[in-house]
């Protein structure tokens with residue numbers, strides 16, 4: 243079983259090979275592979291991506307001072323948009339099918355201020371969504 247938090251259910255679709263460090267990137271690739279085949283349980287907070295992140299300390303995101311609170315808010319927004327809830331089990335394909343319908347709202351709310359925007363812009367899917 244794979245555990246993914248709300249905002250990763252959206253952002254992971256736009257992974258373009260970049261990340262904080264080599265173990266984090268390798269784990270992202272592995273999570274993506276597993277997502278294609280395994281059931282996903284929606285995590286309430288830190289998930290299987292956070293597990294290998296240098297910014298996870300004591301189960302909290304310490305990317306910056308307010309990160310944990312802001313990321314949890316992002317998770318809530320992502321789940322509302324996707325019409326899902328923490329604790330629920332989903333298939334990656336089913337999540338993927340919902341992305342076109344929610345992309346613009348997500349993009350308008352978060353992408354311009356995100357430090358990873360340039361990495362996502364290298365993703366074909368991200369560019370395709372933006373042009374729709």
Ligand code: SF4
Nearest residue numbers: 292295297298303305
């Ligand atoms: S920055 Fe925070 S939310 Fe993102 S992977 Fe790292 S611990 Fe998780």
